[in-house]
Amino acid sequence: MRLAVAAALSCALLVPAQAADLNLAVGGAFSSMDPHFHDLSPNHALTQHVFDSLARTDAQMRPVPGLALSWETINDLTWEVKLRPGVTWHDGSPFTADDVVFTFSRVPQVPNSPTSLSRYTQPVTRIEVIDSLTVRLHTAEPVPLMPMNIAAFAIISRRHGTSAQTSDYNSGRAAVGTGPYRYVSYTPGDRAVFARNPGWWGERQHWDRVTYRMIPNDSARVAALRAGDVDAIDAVPTRDVAQLRRDGRLRVIERPGLRLIYLYIDSNRAVTPSVTDNQGRPFADNPLRDVRVRRALSMAINRPGIARQIMEGFSVPTGQLMPEGALGYDPSIPVPTFDVEGARRLLAEAGFPQGFRIVLNGPNDRYVNDAEIVQAIAQMWTRIGVRTEVATQPSSVFFSRGARDEFSASLTGWSSSTGEADTSLTVMSATPDPPRGRGSTMRASHYSNPAVDALIDRALATIPTREREALYQQVIRDSIQRDLAVIPIHHQVNIWATKPSLTYSPRLQENTRAMEFAPSTVTAAQ
Numbered sequence: 300m301r302l303a304v305a306a307a308l309s310c311a312l313l314v315p316a317q318a319a320d321l322n323l324a325v326g327g328a329f330s331s332m333d334p335h336f337h338d339l340s341p342n343h344a345l346t347q348h349v350f351d352s353l354a355r356t357d358a359q360m361r362p363v364p365g366l367a368l369s370w371e372t373i374n375d376l377t378w379e380v381k382l383r384p385g386v387t388w389h390d391g392s393p394f395t396a397d398d399v400v401f402t403f404s405r406v407p408q409v410p411n412s413p414t415s416l417s418r419y420t421q422p423v424t425r426i427e428v429i430d431s432l433t434v435r436l437h438t439a440e441p442v443p444l445m446p447m448n449i450a451a452f453a454i455i456s457r458r459h460g461t462s463a464q465t466s467d468y469n470s471g472r473a474a475v476g477t478g479p480y481r482y483v484s485y486t487p488g489d490r491a492v493f494a495r496n497p498g499w500w501g502e503r504q505h506w507d508r509v510t511y512r513m514i515p516n517d518s519a520r521v522a523a524l525r526a527g528d529v530d531a532i533d534a535v536p537t538r539d540v541a542q543l544r545r546d547g548r549l550r551v552i553e554r555p556g557l558r559l560i561y562l563y564i565d566s567n568r569a570v571t572p573s574v575t576d577n578q579g580r581p582f583a584d585n586p587l588r589d590v591r592v593r594r595a596l597s598m599a600i601n602r603p604g605i606a607r608q609i610m611e612g613f614s615v616p617t618g619q620l621m622p623e624g625a626l627g628y629d630p631s632i633p634v635p636t637f638d639v640e641g642a643r644r645l646l647a648e649a650g651f652p653q654g655f656r657i658v659l660n661g662p663n664d665r666y667v668n669d670a671e672i673v674q675a676i677a678q679m680w681t682r683i684g685v686r687t688e689v690a691t692q693p694s695s696v697f698f699s700r701g702a703r704d705e706f707s708a709s710l711t712g713w714s715s716s717t718g719e720a721d722t723s724l725t726v727m728s729a730t731p732d733p734p735r736g737r738g739s740t741m742r743a744s745h746y747s748n749p750a751v752d753a754l755i756d757r758a759l760a761t762i763p764t765r766e767r768e769a770l771y772q773q774v775i776r777d778s779i780q781r782d783l784a785v786i787p788i789h790h791q792v793n794i795w796a797t798k799p800s801l802t803y804s805p806r807l808q809e810n811t812r813a814m815e816f817a818p819s820t821v822t823a824a825q
Contacts, residue, residue: 326534350453360718515664627720654684
């Protein structure tokens with residue numbers, strides 16, 4: 300872990316504000332207070348203030364008790380989960396096993412979900428209630444990652460969730476959780492306000508009130524911190540890091556994360572919407588189906604150049620899904636070589652010596668320097684004869700269009716919710732199969748390989764960690780290195796900036812939450 304603290308701080312600067320309020324600004328565009336609406340990191344960071352999950356994860360992505368005190372296997376197909384006694388919902392009603400049963404039934408049924416969380420609940424075929432504080436989760440096959448699965452989604456109240464729609468969570472009517480903060484208000488596209496829950500079962504929170512603002516524009520977010528309008532920001536633009544480090548009124552914190560930035564490529568549809576010949580005529584057969592074309596597009600990308608010139612060193616170029624140190628990382632997979640002439644030769648071999656036209660889509664307010672990366676890749680592709688039009692848009696528009704399957708190629712990102720390669724593989728390498736939690740309408744490449752699917756099935760049912768990792772690595776070699784189901788670019792280094800009156804303890808998972816902030820004097824006294 301790298302932590303860089305940007306200024307020499309005097310004792311006078313360590314005095315916290317008198318009011319126990321915290322004002323945060325995040326760059327990720329959250330879309331709902333419904334914790335099951337969208338499997339999206341900004342949504343999880345937002346809703347985790349109000350809702351708890353059965354398990355939580357610590358700063359290193361290891362599962363620790365949450366609403367569940369313990370979990371253990373009764374046999375290969377059964378997990379017994381003991382629930383925490385004495386927990387109450389924000390309305391004072393008791394949390395019981397019935398709420399767990401209701402939550403499992405609700406997760407796969409959320410209308411209009413851009414990306415369902417059902418991949419985490421799907422392995423459970425039946426829930427047996429032993430008593431009000433004990434449930435048994437029955438599965439059709441061994442599920443070694445069950446502790447991480449039950450950490451990936453929030454538990455909701457049957458009383459408040461029955462018949463509730465996403466709009467009821469946004470309005471607050473159904474936003475009644477067991478978490479460290481209570482819902483006060485939510486303004487779509489702007490902010491949420493939370494109040495400390497004095498009856499929370501966990502450690503006492505430092506903040507009486509949290510204002511959680513969405514400021515997708517990088518310059519506006521930095522300006523809000525400099526002006527004192529907010530106490531901390533995430534997704535600090537790399538171009539501003541050096542200047543912020545020189546500012547004695549602020550501190551900068553960084554940590555490498557799990558976030559992979561990659562290119563979705565429509566690799567299997569016979570006809571794709573945004574690829575034409577050089578005269579603008581659609582192809583009868585999608586060129587992206589040819590792995591030589593996908594490999595040419597990958598070879599045309601100067602990943603070290605992007606890391607150096609656009610990310611200013613705050614990224615790690617990659618040709619695989621997981622960063623070094625994570626389960627599934629394969630040291631035998633190199634960063635793809637930047638080779639313009641080799642890319643041109645591959646295009647010619649594939650029957651496109653003059654190239655073709657393509658639209659490259661992406662968000663302009665979701666990932667660090669996302670719009671700049673799209674522009675750079677477009678120029679690199681144009682250099683090999685693939686004339687590339689750039690179409691970036693706000694993330695709310697981008698993800699909605701992605702859910703409608705409107706793209707031929709797009710820049711996007713994914714961060715494993717388990718610290719392993721499992722969710723990355725089910726999203727990027729598995730044949731899309733929503734009832735099984737495989738693939739995603741938002742990011743599906745339409746890639747399909749029965750042999751790869753069989754390997755994924757084996758990996759997800761393999762309990763010994765080393766054997767499971769070997770299967771992950773084989774899937775990544777076959778589907779990513781060989782077949783280029785997606786084109787990896789780099790792993791992000793996450794960056795935050797705060798007032799000196801705060802300390803922040805970053806997590807491997809990039810979510811920015813009030814729970815990781817504390818007044819500096821509190822930390823100094825510990």
